[in-house]
Amino acid sequence: MPSGLQKKLKKLPASKSKNIAYCFNYFTIHQHSPITMAKIKKKGQAGAAKNFITRTQAVRKLQISLPDFRRLCIFKGIYPREPRNLKKASKSASHSTTFYYTKDIRYLLHEPLLAKFRDQKALSKKIAKSLGRNEVQDAARLEKTQKPKIKLDHIVRERYPTFVDALRDLDDALALLFLFANLPSTSTVPPRVIAxxxxxxxxxxxxxxxxxSLRKSFLSIKGIYYQVTIQGQDIMWVVPYRFVQQASAEVDYRIMSTFVEFYCTLLGFVNYRLYTTIGLVYPPKFDTTSDDRGAELAAFTLQGRSNGKEIANDSDQKQLTNGHTEDNSAALQAQIELAAAAQEAAPTEEESIADEPQETAETDAIDKFEVVAPQGDVLAQPSLSGNQAASLFANLTVYISREAPRHSIEFLLRAFGCKRVGWDAVLGDGAFTQDETDPRITHQIVDRPAFADPLPAQHNGATTNAEQLQKVKPGYIMPGRIYVQPQWVWDCVNEGELQRTDTYAPGATLPPHLSPWVKPTKGQYDPRATLEEQEAEGEADDDSEVEAEDEEVEEQVAAELEGAANSEEDSEVDAGDMDVAASDNEADSGGEEDGYNDLDGFEGFEDEAEDIDDEEALHQRELAAEAAGLAINAKKLNPEQERKEKAKKERQSKQTKEDEEIERRKMMMSNKKRKLFEKMQFGNEKKDAEAAALRKKRRKLERSQ
Known part of the structure; x- marks a missing residue:
């Protein structure tokens, strides 16, 4: 710094001289380096405006129509996104409502379906020109020969790289496909899609x-829920009830049909993989004639594989036999003969394994976790295994009445091992027997009122004569057969064991049908458990005392009302006899004194005075006994009341100690934790109050019965 500048800086104040010296030194050092400035960013080239794109811009960029853009987004799994700041994401003055990620739209630019959509658009123009020229045959020929076929196989492989990913996304697909399978055919839902x-x-x-692989099922208002476990993945879907459906005009079936088109391809891939995994040929043989007669599941014939090659022999085909029918009796007999020959050929193996069935039965069974400590954690119980599910209904022969839902019951029974299911002829083809009087039937599922009389004439043996079928009239029962309501099947499936049939008899009040996925928590109301298992200690005694007090109050109120009514009647009678009484008093010589002596008003005062004297005397005796240290001779209670009073005092003292301990701990908490704990405590008390109210209601119902 020059000496002249230093002298001038010394004359200035210290603050100003320091600033000037700093500026001089800075510019001296950086006098040869250029001064760089930040680049000004243009609007719409960074941030939310670049990351998001509107739907109109996306349609223009892809050069397709809006319906095709919707279909393409559904197929590829691209959905609208909502930016944090609509004003920054929008590039125009008017705010758009639908945004997409720009990277997703760029990803769609290389989609092969775009070419199919453009070819379809060009074909529609050609067809429109032909119809404009009144060339109907040329238009039909173009639509039949040049219509592009859209395949979604590559999209399924892109969206689901592994088979487990496809299984995880299968619940929505099954729910929608089962819904469309039960819809009536309309112009928006063609019959081929439903089929x-x-x-x-x-x-x-x-x-x-x-x-x-079926594990649980539940009957709800929306429909029937099913849950299966496939390769460790739990899949749950809902099937609507088979009522008469009416297509609503408010539902956009075009969007739903696009989802159905993709889900059909997905389920076809999944079915192929599942069938080949267990050694079956896909697709199975389908009998259209049998399906037209309402066979449904029985219209399919499963066929096995051998070393990766399909087995073409009829003897190796596995048809849905549904028990001992005439069509497959020879095949069953052949299997029995083969099994007997194999057993005769290897007797030594049988002898060596004869002592092992008990051990294998024990190892195959699934362990159950039991709570050892009274306040221990309740662990989730493992579900059924495949072997247990296969043997649940294996020994039963079930007949489904006409009023019961046949398809859902048949599906559940077959999934859990039942091989002989019969039903009425009007329900369709494929039944084990259509004769309701067949003696081989062990259980019959009905949904009618209670039966009155047994069948007067029993049916001896099975018959195939159509004239002898259906001899059981409404109101009659077959001797030696168990009749149950449809809920019995669902409860047996959810519990994993056969339930008592007397509680599901026709006309009986059914037990509560609860969701198998909602597990009862400790302290909450459980309709399945008894009151003794879930009520708190002394809750029943307190409730009985409150009810007794309420009954006493009601009796007192009723007595007072009755006394008031009697006094009104007495006053009316006295008013009617007033004239006779006045004439009698005038004739009597000592009327005034005798009148005062005959008044009844002083008797009440005398009784009250006696009660007051008794209370004062009792109080004096209690004071004297307390001063002398003697026991007070109070009103004696029976042993049961004494036990209840003692238990009540112990509970109150215990509750007081617990409350004091909680308050002491709350004093050691911070303000934030204390408020959080109070909120949790409030929620728990509210739930406990609701559970106590439900238990009280159930207790009243049980006492009334």
């Missing part, structure tokens, strides 16, 4: 039946 959905759903049900 395709029904066929795919029946194929999937056949796999569930063969692999015994």
């Amino acid at each position: 395709r959905c029904q066929r795919l759903c029946h194929e999937f049900e056949h796999y569930v039946i063969t692999s015994h």
Whole structure:
């Protein structure tokens, strides 16, 4: 720094001289380096404006129509996104409502389906020109020969790289396909779509039946819920009830049909993989004639594989036999002969394994976790295994009445091992027997009122004569057969064991049908458990005392009302006899004194005075006994009341100690934790109050019965 500048800086104040010296030194050092400035960013080239794109811009970028853009987004799994700041994401003055990620739209630019959509658009123009020229045959020929076929195989492989990914996303597909399988055919839902959905759903049900992978089912207002476990993945879907459906105009079936188109391809891939995993040929043989007669599941014939090659022999085909029918009796007899020959050929193996069945039965059974400590954690119990599910209904022969839902019951029975299911002829083809009087039937599922009389004439043996079928009239029962309501099947499936049949008899009040996925928590109301298992200590005694007090109050109120009514009647009678009494008093010589003596008003005062004297005397005796240290001779209680009073005092003292301990701990908490703990405590008390109210209601119902 020059000496002249230093002298001038010394004359200035210290703050100003330091600033000037700093500036001089800075510019001296950086006098040869250029001064760089930040680049100004243009609007719409960074941030939310670049990351998001509107739907209109996306359609223009892809050069397709809006319906095709919707279909493409559904196929590829691309959905609208909502930016944090709509003003920054929008590039125009008017805010758009639908945004997509820009990277997703760029990803769609290389999609092969775009060429199919453009070819379809060009074909539609050609057809429109032909119709404009009144060339109907040329238009029909173009639509039949040049219509592009859209395949979604590559999209399924892109969206689901592994088979487990496809299984995890299968619940929505099954719910929608089962819904369309039960819809009526309309202009928006053509019959071929419904037939395709029904066929795919029946194929999937056949796999569930063969692999015994069904675990739980539940009847709800929306429909019937099913849960299967396939390769460790839990899949749950809902099937609507088979009522008369009416297509609503408010539902956009075009969007739903696009989802159905993709889900049909997905379920076809999944069914192929599942069938080949267990050694079956896909697709199974389908009998259209039998399906037209209402056979449904029985219209399919499963066929096995051998070393990767299909087995073409009829003897190796596995048809849904449904028990001992005439068509497959020879095949069953052949299997029995083969099994007997194999047993005769290897007797030594039988002798060596004769002592092992008990051990294998023990090892195959699933362990159950039991709570050892009274306040221990309740662990989730393992579900059924495939072997247990296959043997649940294996020994039963079930007949389904006409009023019961046949398809759902048949699916459940077959999935859990039942091989002989019969039903009425009007329900369709494929039954084990259509004769309701067949003596081989062990259980019959009915949904009618209670039966009155047994069948007067029993049916001896099975018959195939159509004139002798259906001899059981409404109101009659077959001797030696168990009649149950449809809920029995669902409860047996959810519990994993056969339930008592007397509680499900026709006309009986059914037990509560609860969701198998909602597990009862400790302290909450459980309709399945008894009151003794879930009520708190002394809750029943306190409730009985409150009810007794309420009854006493009601009796006192009733007595007071009755006394008031009697006094009104007495006053009316006295008013009617007033004239006679006045004449009698005038004739009496000592009327005034005798009148004062005959008044009844002083008797009440005398009784009250006696009660007061008794209370004062009792109080004096209690004071004297307390001063002398003697026991007070109070009103004696019976042993049961003494036990209840003692238990009540112990509970109160215990509760007081617990409350004091909680308050002491709350004093050691911070303000934030204390408020959080109070909120939790409030929620728990609210739930406990609701559970106590439900238990009280149930206790009253049980006492009334």
